[in-house]
Structure formats: C-alpha cells, structure tokens
Amino acid sequence: MNQKGPRLGEPASLWRMRIVPVATVMVASALPLMLPLIANSPVLPPLGLLFFLCWQLLRTEMWPVWVGLPLGLWDDLFSGAPIGTAVGLWTLASIAIHYSSQRIYWxxxxxxxxxAALLIAIIQSLAALIAHPHAAPGHVLGLVVPQIVISALLVPLFLRLTGKFDNFRLKRR
Structure with a gap:
C-alpha cells in the first residue's frame, strides 16, 4: 500500500523542530555583513535580535531562558559589538519575556x-552605550533612535515571518 501524504498522527521532523528557529536567528544575525550598505550611523535594524524576540514571544516554552548566551555570542561575532554585549542583553530580554509570559495570561x-518594541529600545540603547562608553550619552542615543524606530515598526512583519517559519517547522514530512 503506497501512501501519498503524511500519516495521521505522524510527528514533524525532529531536525526541523530544532534547527529552524536557531538557524533563522543565526542567518539573520549574519545577513547584514552580506549586504552592500555603507552608512554613517546605524540604520539597518538588528535582524537577529528581531527574530530572537519574535521566536521568544511566539513560542516562549520552546527555548530555555539561557538561550540568549550562545545566540547573543553569535550576534556579537557578526555585529562588531564588544563580545558579551548581546550575550548579556539577549539573556536579560529572554528572562523578561519569560517573566512577562507568566504574568500576562491573555x-x-x-x-x-x-x-518587543520596548525590549528593542532598551537593548539597542544599552548596546550603543556599551559600545561607546566615552561618548556623550545624548549623542550616542540620538544616533540609534532611527534604528530603534525602524526596528519597532518592523516587529509585525517579523512576527509574521516567524509564524511562517514556525508553520514550516511544525509541518509533517
């Protein structure tokens, strides 16, 4: 008997269940290096951070709280920020999302x-202050405001993309 579709009750592919979320964050963190963009100030949104936050918001139970450590390290390697910036800030964001998901039921x-917009504003502001410790805080924060606004406006798109990746992740063979 030759079946042409997935069997009823057949689980999704295990490699897709584990790899897709991590791969989307890692590829998104490395993507800005592949784009030929030259700018005087940070304009391109932090794509890895957007996917990381959207995965955390969509599937809070999928990752442990400490997942910000390896994914943040990967982002630090590609973003040019001091090593440990995204590691600490992404881990704190993960803790904040887990805490808020326990407090906000609906x-x-x-x-x-x-x-997501609040966490993006906090993370980008702190990352800019960490990367430029001797510069005037008002000047540094003024440079990242456009990036924060663009990132906050892109959150719905990234939530939608994350949902599409999640559907692919959960699809049966």
Whole structure:
C-alpha cells in the first residue's frame, strides 16, 4: 500500500523542530555583513535580535531562558559589538519575556508588539552605550533612535515571518 501524504498522527521532523528557529536567528544575525550598505550611523535594524524576540514571544516554552548566551555570542561575532554585549542583553530580554509570559495570561498581538518594541529600545540603547562608553550619552542615543524606530515598526512583519517559519517547522514530512 503506497501512501501519498503524511500519516495521521505522524510527528514533524525532529531536525526541523530544532534547527529552524536557531538557524533563522543565526542567518539573520549574519545577513547584514552580506549586504552592500555603507552608512554613517546605524540604520539597518538588528535582524537577529528581531527574530530572537519574535521566536521568544511566539513560542516562549520552546527555548530555555539561557538561550540568549550562545545566540547573543553569535550576534556579537557578526555585529562588531564588544563580545558579551548581546550575550548579556539577549539573556536579560529572554528572562523578561519569560517573566512577562507568566504574568500576562491573555497576551495579544499588540502586547507582543509593545513588549518587543520596548525590549528593542532598551537593548539597542544599552548596546550603543556599551559600545561607546566615552561618548556623550545624548549623542550616542540620538544616533540609534532611527534604528530603534525602524526596528519597532518592523516587529509585525517579523512576527509574521516567524509564524511562517514556525508553520514550516511544525509541518509533517
């Protein structure tokens, strides 16, 4: 008997279940190096951070709280930030998302957008201050405001993309 589709109750592929979320964050963190973009100030949104936050918001239970350590290290290697910046900030963001998911039982789209936008603003501001410790804080924060605004406006798109990747991840063979 030759079957042409997935069997009822057949689980999704184990490699896709584990690899897709991590691969999307890692590729998104490395993607800005492949784009031929020259700018005086940071304009391109932190794509790895956006995917990381969206995966955390979409599937809070999927990753342990410490997942910000290896993924943040990967992002630090490609972003040019001092090593440990994204490691610490992404781990704190992961802890904040896990904490908020325990406190907010009925979280909707606008809650996720607000949480992601707030975390993006905090993480990008702190990362800029860590990367430029001797510069005037007002000047440094003024440089990252466009990047924060663009990133916050892109959160719905990245939530949608993360949902599409999640559907692919959960699809049966």
């Amino acid at each position: 979280r909707g789209f606008f809650h996720d957008w607000a949480i």
